[in-house]
Structure formats: structure tokens, C-alpha cells
Amino acid sequence: MKKYFSAIILSAALFSSGCVKEDDFLDKKPTDILLDEAVWKSKKLVLNVLADLYDRIPNFQSIDGYWNYGNFNEGFISRNGDRWRFQNNDWGYGEWGMWDYGYMRDLNIAIQKLGTATELEDVDRNVFLGETRFLRALLYFEMVKRMGGVPLITEPMTYDFSGDPTPLQHPRAKEADLYDFIIAELDAVTALLPDNPGDKTRATKGTAQAYISRVALYAGSIAKYGGTTPSVTLVGGEVGIPASKANTYYNKALTAAKAVQGYSLYLKKPADLADNFANIFLDKGGNPEVIFAEDYKLKSGKVHNYTIDNQPMSMTEESFGSGLNPALNLVQEFELLNNTYAPLNNTNGSDFVYYDNPLDIFAGRDARLAGTVILPGASFRGRPVDIWGGYMLADKSIISGTNFGAQKTLPGKTAPEVVVGEDGPIPGLEWSAQTGFLVRKWLDPNAGAGSLGTASDVWFIRMRYAEVLLNAAEAAFELGLPEAKDHINLVRRRAGFTTDLTAVDITFDRIVHERRIELAFEDHILWDNKRWRLAHKVWNGSAMTEADLKANMGKSDKINTQVFGLTPYKVYTPGVPATNGKWVFKIEKPNAVTGADRFRLGNYYSYIGDDVINNNPKIVRNPNQ
Amino acid sequence: MKKITNYILLIAAIGCFASCAKDNYDAPNATLKGRIVYNGQPINVEYNQVRFQLWESGYVNVKPIDVTIAQDGGYSAMLFNNTYKLTFPGGQGPFMTKQSGAAKDTIVVNLSGNQELDIEVLPYYMVRDAQFTASAGNIASTFKLEKIINDANAKNIDRVTLYINKTQFVSEGNNVAKTSINGADITNPNSVNLSVAIPSLVPAQNYVYARIGVRIVNVEDWIFSDVKKITF
Numbered sequence: 001m002k003k004y005f006s007a008i009i010l011s012a013a014l015f016s017s018g019c020v021k022e023d024d025f026l027d028k029k030p031t032d033i034l035l036d037e038a039v040w041k042s043k044k045l046v047l048n049v050l051a052d053l054y055d056r057i058p059n060f061q062s063i064d065g066y067w068n069y070g071n072f073n074e075g076f077i078s079r080n081g082d083r084w085r086f087q088n089n090d091w092g093y094g095e096w097g098m099w100d101y102g103y104m105r106d107l108n109i110a111i112q113k114l115g116t117a118t119e120l121e122d123v124d125r126n127v128f129l130g131e132t133r134f135l136r137a138l139l140y141f142e143m144v145k146r147m148g149g150v151p152l153i154t155e156p157m158t159y160d161f162s163g164d165p166t167p168l169q170h171p172r173a174k175e176a177d178l179y180d181f182i183i184a185e186l187d188a189v190t191a192l193l194p195d196n197p198g199d200k201t202r203a204t205k206g207t208a209q210a211y212i213s214r215v216a217l218y219a220g221s222i223a224k225y226g227g228t229t230p231s232v233t234l235v236g237g238e239v240g241i242p243a244s245k246a247n248t249y250y251n252k253a254l255t256a257a258k259a260v261q262g263y264s265l266y267l268k269k270p271a272d273l274a275d276n277f278a279n280i281f282l283d284k285g286g287n288p289e290v291i292f293a294e295d296y297k298l299k300s301g302k303v304h305n306y307t308i309d310n311q312p313m314s315m316t317e318e319s320f321g322s323g324l325n326p327a328l329n330l331v332q333e334f335e336l337l338n339n340t341y342a343p344l345n346n347t348n349g350s351d352f353v354y355y356d357n358p359l360d361i362f363a364g365r366d367a368r369l370a371g372t373v374i375l376p377g378a379s380f381r382g383r384p385v386d387i388w389g390g391y392m393l394a395d396k397s398i399i400s401g402t403n404f405g406a407q408k409t410l411p412g413k414t415a416p417e418v419v420v421g422e423d424g425p426i427p428g429l430e431w432s433a434q435t436g437f438l439v440r441k442w443l444d445p446n447a448g449a450g451s452l453g454t455a456s457d458v459w460f461i462r463m464r465y466a467e468v469l470l471n472a473a474e475a476a477f478e479l480g481l482p483e484a485k486d487h488i489n490l491v492r493r494r495a496g497f498t499t500d501l502t503a504v505d506i507t508f509d510r511i512v513h514e515r516r517i518e519l520a521f522e523d524h525i526l527w528d529n530k531r532w533r534l535a536h537k538v539w540n541g542s543a544m545t546e547a548d549l550k551a552n553m554g555k556s557d558k559i560n561t562q563v564f565g566l567t568p569y570k571v572y573t574p575g576v577p578a579t580n581g582k583w584v585f586k587i588e589k590p591n592a593v594t595g596a597d598r599f600r601l602g603n604y605y606s607y608i609g610d611d612v613i614n615n616n617p618k619i620v621r622n623p624n625q
Numbered sequence: 626m627k628k629i630t631n632y633i634l635l636i637a638a639i640g641c642f643a644s645c646a647k648d649n650y651d652a653p654n655a656t657l658k659g660r661i662v663y664n665g666q667p668i669n670v671e672y673n674q675v676r677f678q679l680w681e682s683g684y685v686n687v688k689p690i691d692v693t694i695a696q697d698g699g700y701s702a703m704l705f706n707n708t709y710k711l712t713f714p715g716g717q718g719p720f721m722t723k724q725s726g727a728a729k730d731t732i733v734v735n736l737s738g739n740q741e742l743d744i745e746v747l748p749y750y751m752v753r754d755a756q757f758t759a760s761a762g763n764i765a766s767t768f769k770l771e772k773i774i775n776d777a778n779a780k781n782i783d784r785v786t787l788y789i790n791k792t793q794f795v796s797e798g799n800n801v802a803k804t805s806i807n808g809a810d811i812t813n814p815n816s817v818n819l820s821v822a823i824p825s826l827v828p829a830q831n832y833v834y835a836r837i838g839v840r841i842v843n844v845e846d847w848i849f850s851d852v853k854k855i856t857f
Contacts, residue, residue: 231716541798610688
């Protein structure tokens with residue numbers, strides 16, 4: 001007890017000695033953080049700040065969170081914890097909302113400080129200013145496409161502790177004004193940013209122009225197609241853009257797209273266009289197509305698990321894989337090379353169609369199919385994947401197993417043998433290819449990329465030249481200019497199409513379709529369908545049948561509410577050599593798919609949090625609330 | 626030392642139990658329930674799609690309590706006794722509220738104890754006299770469509786659909802079979818006929834639930850007839 005007592009005395013003594021030099025004690029310079037005055041003097045330190053600001057660019061569907069690719073029926077997620085994505089009937093009003101004025105404040109502070117940072121050289125300072133203003137424009141774009149008009153704050157605000165917060169409360173800007181601001185800012189920073197197409201991870205002139213083409217296109221299509229959903233507007237213009245502005249925006253988009261110079265479509269492997277397409281996303285050495293990317297680096301801490309989660313289960317480096325299974329809905333939309341649409345030919349009406357090789361059913365299609373999706377019978381890392389659902393007997397009954405590569409004895413045989421692929425598909429089995437397909441886009445073929453200790457450093461491309469061409473094509477199409485076909489044909493030739501589309505072929509449906517195919521799994525499907533006001537038609541809540549799946553192909557408003565899969569079966573008919581050993585395909589919904597997605601009109605602009613509205617009574621509620 | 630530990634545990638345990646009694650709030654004990662009606666007749670809507678909001682006063686930060694309307698137009702909410710403001714968010718329901726326009730009309734609800742409250746609204750259409758019959762593997766229906774709003778706010782019918790389902794939840798998202806007729810193809814709204822073939826039901830059952838849905842141009846939510854159970 002005495003010991004405790006002396007300890008207490010000792011600590012009391014320590015405290016009182018600390019109190020003596022009170023002023024010094026409270027006025028210590030921190031040794032673990034750099035202060036404002038120091039940071040904005042040094043080029044290296046500003047670069048550090050900038051690295052953090054770049055790192056905070058928001059993503060929605062990205063390789064950082066592959067499960068979000070399962071949201072819109074372009075893919076199925078094999079992981080058990082994601083079944084709800086296919087059992088839901090609608091999306092919450094708050095989904096994909098964003099109200100990030102914390103990041104906005106940091107950007108505004110950086111812009112303000114850089115404006116007065118006289119100790120930096122002007123050359124550096126201007127580039128930094130250009131980059132921070134670019135990032136701020138990007139953040140406003142991310143917010144406006146989710147929420148509609150948000151308050152436009154261009155300076156860091158400071159509270160004066162007067163007890164009255166009203167000077168900090170700003171109303172929402174009009175949606176059109178916000179788009180105008182973003183375009184004007186991006187325009188202004190092109191004068192500050194370097195013209196360096198070789199820099200893929202920092203903003204350059206080309207990056208800014210490419211983003212103008214995207215932003216102006218979004219604004220143009222909201223102006224043009226917003227009229228089809230009259231209830232999705234607000235009287236104050238916080239949501240909705242007047243139709244009269246459409247052509248101005250489309251012109252801007254087209255001009256900006258043409259101003260993107262120094263980039264070209266990736267074509268390093270013209271002999272194999274599918275590999276070439278897959279390599280766009282993997283090749284970090286002098287890739288002429290990439291405009292802006294979020295980079296990753298092995299052994300730096302900034303790596304991602306996309307390959308770990310999505311590598312084929314049959315060759316996994318961990319105990320799981322095959323997370324994202326592209327849907328048949330997407331796969332069948334890849335055109336035949338004669339520019340026509342056709343569902344996969346699995347049945348002739350009365351019987352299955354028999355194929356010698358599982359890949360044959362996909363023959364003669366757009367090279368981007370094999371570049372985006374690992375098809376049954378295709379290879380990854382030089383090894384064939386093992387996707388097949390079982391044996392089909394003469395009476396069309398199926399013999400299959402319940403685990404990867406399960407064995408059973410076929411009728412007429414004595415020894416058990418493998419009756420289902422090492423990759424599945426096995427209905428309901430986690431980590432099996434439940435749609436019969438695996439994803440190839442973004443998937444890292446390097447050894448070790450699929451192991452947790454190493455992971456992958458494939459970068460996430462936010463903007464690439466093919467999109468700029470498609471932006472130009474769409475803007476030109478909406479303006480009625482014949483050059484639309486030239487831009488779109490460049491992209492299509494790279495996909496293996498030998499017959500160009502003519503001006504007559506270019507329809508709204510074509511534009512929508514081309515973007516869906518070229519930019520699959522690149523975070524476009526939601527935003528595109530929103531701005532075209534197609535989302536409530538495409539995801540209309542009706543359950544789909546196989547006939548619905550095969551109907552209306554290539555139509556922009558074709559419904560896509562449920563995921564379908566295509567299961568390959570080996571035929572086992574020992575007495576009938578015409579069919580024995582051949583392959584047949586069955587169209588099946590993965591058994592977790594029970595809901596039919598319905599995009600409600602209220603989903604077009606996300607719910608503004610009640611806390612936001614409570615803190616700022618000037619905020620006008622969105623149409624859904 | 627061990628004794629001290631025991632004492633500490635005991636005191637902690639006492640503290641825990643004591644605090645539990647104090648922390649508990651009363652549960653909400655007043656039920657507000659009723660129906661969405663037009664001239665006293667309930668308006669049938671889709672399950673889990675139409676909602677209204679209750680705003681409870683007396684707090685600094687207000688947050689609406691969402692109340693979802695059931696298929697048959699009914700609703701119920703467990704609440705505290707207080708004064709509530711009841712509003713419909715924009716674009717909710719196949720109807721207009723009684724006083725529309727830019728201002729949301731607000732119904733003030735003074736709740737003290739259980740209360741029943743029918744909310745009068747103006748639907749664009751009503752499905753009247755829906756009759757369903759089963760014969761030869763088909764469900765046939767006849768019904769009338771009455772246009773309620775005829776002024777400048779009138780809207781046309783986009784399409785009318787007969788749905789059947791295995792369970793009593795019947796709508797666009799929940800059905801085993803449906804047939805539709807476009808609004809433009811309806812010649813006599815006082816006698817519309819629709820018929821749908823009953824598909825094979827797994828597991829087999831000798832009844833289905835059916836109802837008529839009306840989709841109105843530029844209105845998101847459908848308006849329905851009553852759900853009818855039909856045995857065949």
C-alpha cells in the first residue's frame with residue numbers, strides 16, 4: 001500500500017512541475033505533423049498533399065470493390081454474402097448518394113493556399129493549381145451526377161463562433177449551373193496543366209479535355225432526355241436541365257473530344273484482338289489509350305484484391321475465386337462480326353444444338369467478348385479453365401456433382417469419373433462460375449497476383465481514348481452530324497469488325513449498345529442509363545423469361561432486370577456417335593436470382609440525408625423525398 | 626487481492642443492472658392506422674412501393690417516419706402520443722393529394738391513444754366491378770375503368786394488365802403470368818376484358834390470386850383492383 005502512495009505523490013509532483021512552465025507547455029511545436037506554413041513552401045510537400053487528394057477521388061464500380069459490378073445485372077456475384085444483390089426488387093433511394101464536403105473543403109483549402117504560395121516557383125504552382133481545380137471539378141461532377149445540383153462552395157468556409165451558422169448555409173445550385181461551372185473550370189485548367197499524354201495518373205491537358213467531353217455529354221443528354229421523366233425535376237432547377245441547352249452541351253462535348261490529342265487506340269497485338277483488348281487494361285508501359293488512371297504498385301501497400309477474388313477457381317492461388325461472373329445478358333449482346341445482333345444459338349426449337357467445342361457457340365463474334373469475358377473452353381494464364389455443368393444423357397437428364405470436380409459413375413461404366421468442372425457452374429455453390437462465365441477485364445495474369453500476400457497492381461482506368469471517341473460519336477449523332485460514324489467505326493475496327501457502319505446504321509440504340517459493350521465493367525452502366533433516362537425502362541421490375549432475354553436485342557430500352565447464365569454440358573450418349581462427346585448449352589437463371597430489379601423514378605437523384613437538411617434549411621429536397 | 630477483484634466485479638454488476646432499469650424508454654404505444662381512400666373506397670397499390678411520411682414535432686433534428694401502404698390501401702404505424710404532420714413525398718402513389726401543386730399538403734394528426742384515419746386522395750382512375758372467372762386453364766376478367774380526374778391534370782392510361790400469382794402478392798414484380806392491353810386500344814372503358822392462361826404451378830395448387838393493374842402515363846405507381854383468390 002505504501003508503494004502506491006509514493007507513486008501517487010511522485011505523479012502529483014510531476015504534474016505540478018509541468019504546470020510551472022505553463023506557456024511553454026501549451027505552445028509546443030508538434031514533431032509528428034507538418035504545419036501549414038511549412039507545407040505550402042516546398043514542392044515535395046505539396047506533391048504529398050496532392051497524392052492524398054488524388055487518392056480520394058471517389059469510385060463507385062471499381063476494381064477496389066468488384067461486388068458492385070453485380071448491381072445492374074451485367075454480372076452475377078458468386079460470393080454468398082452478395083446474394084441480396086439478386087434478391088432485391090429495387091434500390092434504396094439513398095443508394096450511390098454522396099455529400100462529401102469534407103474532401104471538398106480540403107480541395108478548397110489547397111486551392112486557396114496555392115493561390116498565395118509565393119515561395120513556390122510559378123511553373124510548379126500553376127500545375128498544382130490546375131490539378132487541384134481539376135480534382136474539385138471532378139468531385140462536383142461526382143456529386144451532381146448522383147444528387148443533382150448541390151451547393152457550390154469554392155472557398156473554404158470558417159465558422160466565426162458567433163452562434164449563428166446562417167453564413168455557412170448555402171442553397172443548392174441549379175443542376176445546369178453546376179455543369180456549367182465544372183465545364184468552365186475544366187476549360188480554365190487546360191491552360192495550367194502540362195501537355196503530357198505520357199502522364200497517366202496526374203491531370204494533363206488531355207485529361208481535362210477528355211473529362212469535358214464526358215461532363216458536357218452528361219449535361220446534354222439530361223437536357224435532351226430529361227423531358228421523358230417530367231416528375232424528375234424541381235421547379236427551382238436544382239434537378240433538371242432545360243431542353244434548350246442540349247445542343248450547346250453536345251457541341252462542347254464534341255469540340256472537347258476532338259481536342260484530346262496525343263492518344264490513340266491501343267493496338268500492340270493486332271494478330272489477336274481479344275488479347276489486345278484485355279491488354280489495354282494490363283499494359284502500363286507506354287499505353288497510348290489510357291488517359292487517366294488510378295495506379296497501384298506492388299509492395300507499396302497500394303494494391304488491390306480484384307484478381308484474388310476473381311481468378312478462376314480451378315487455378316486459384318487462394319481458397320476462393322471466380323467472384324464476378326459476367327451475365328449471359330451482357331455476353332449475348334456482343335455482336336456477330338457482320339454487324340448484326342443474335343442470341344447465342346443453343347437450341348433449334350426442338351433439340352439442343354450440338355457443338356464439337358464449347359468455344360464454337362461464341363464463334364464469329366466481336367473480339368471484345370473474349371477480351372472481356374473468360375468463356376467456357378478459353379484459357380487464362382495459359383491454362384484452360386474448366387467450366388462445365390455436368391453430363392447430359394440421351395433422355396436429356398443431367399448427371400452432375402455438388403462440388404468442384406465431383407466424381408460419379410456414369411451409366412454403363414464401372415469406375416467413377418469427374419462429372420462437373422473444377423470451375424463449376426454448380427447451382428448455388430460459392431466461388432463457382434454460376435453464370436458459366438468468368439471475368440477477364442482487369443484480371444491480372446501474373447503469378448502471385450491471385451495470392452493475398454502479393455495481390456495485384458493492375459491500374460483502374462478512369463478515362464481512356466475509346467470513351468472519348470464514343471463521346472464524340474454520341475455528341476455528333478445528337479447534333480445530326482454525319483461524322484458520328486467515323487468515331488464509332490474506329491472503335492469497332494479495333495474490335496475486329498471489317499464492315500464499317502454507315503450513317504444510316506447509326507441510331508440511338510447503336511450508340512447505347514456500343515458503350516455498353518466497349519465500356520462494360522468500367523463504371524458507366526448506371527450513369528449512362530441515368531442520363532439517358534433509360535434506367536426506369538431497362539430496370540422496370542418485370543421478371544424476365546428466356547424469351548424476354550432473347551427478344552429486342554440491341555435495343556436501348558431492352559429490359560435487364562435479372563441475371564441469366566449459360567451452362568455448358570457434355571453429352572454422354574455412348575450408342576449415338578453423332579452426339580456423344582459434343583457440347584450443349586442450357587440457359588438458366590442462377591438460383592439466387594429471385595428478385596427483378598426496379599429502378600424507381602426516385603432513384604434518378606439520390607436522397608439527401610436528413611442530417612444535411614436539418615443543418616441547412618436552405619436545401620431543397622430531391623423529387624423522391 | 627482476490628477479494629478486491631470480487632468486490633469490483635460485484636460493484637460493476639450492480640452498476641450494470643441498475644443502469645439498465647434507468648436506460649429503458651417506453652415503447653411507442655399508440656397505433657395510427659387507416660386506409661388511403663377515394664370517397665371511402667380503399668385504393669389498392671403495389672406492395673411496399675407507396676409511402677407517406679410522418680413528421681414528429683418537438684425535436685431539434687427532424688427525420689421523417691416512413692409509413693408504407695399495404696396492397697389493399699391500408700397502413701398502420703406504432704407511435705408515441707404527439708402531434709404529427711403527415712405528407713406524401715413528391716410523385717408517390719397513383720393519385721393526387723387533395724390540395725396539390727408546389728405546396729405539399731399537410732394533414733395534422735393529433736395522436737392520443739389509438740386512432741383510425743382514412744386519408745382521402747384523388748386517384749387518376751379507379752378499377753370498378755372487377756370479376757374473375759376460371760375456365761379451361763384460363764383466368765378471364767371483366768372490369769370497368771372510371772376516370773376520376775378529368776380536368777387539366779387528367780392523364781391517359783398507358784396500359785392495363787391482368788396479373789395472376791401463386792401468393793396474394795400480385796404486381797408487376799410478383800406474378801406467374803400476365804396479359805396487357807395498351808391504353809390506346811381500349812375502346813369501351815366500361816367493359817374491358819382480359820384473359821390469361823394459367824401456367825403450370827410448382828408445387829401444384831388449385832388456386833391463384835388475380836388482380837387488375839392500371840399504369841398511367843407518367844405516373845410511376847400502379848393502381849390496382851382488389852386481390853381475388855380464384856379456385857379452379
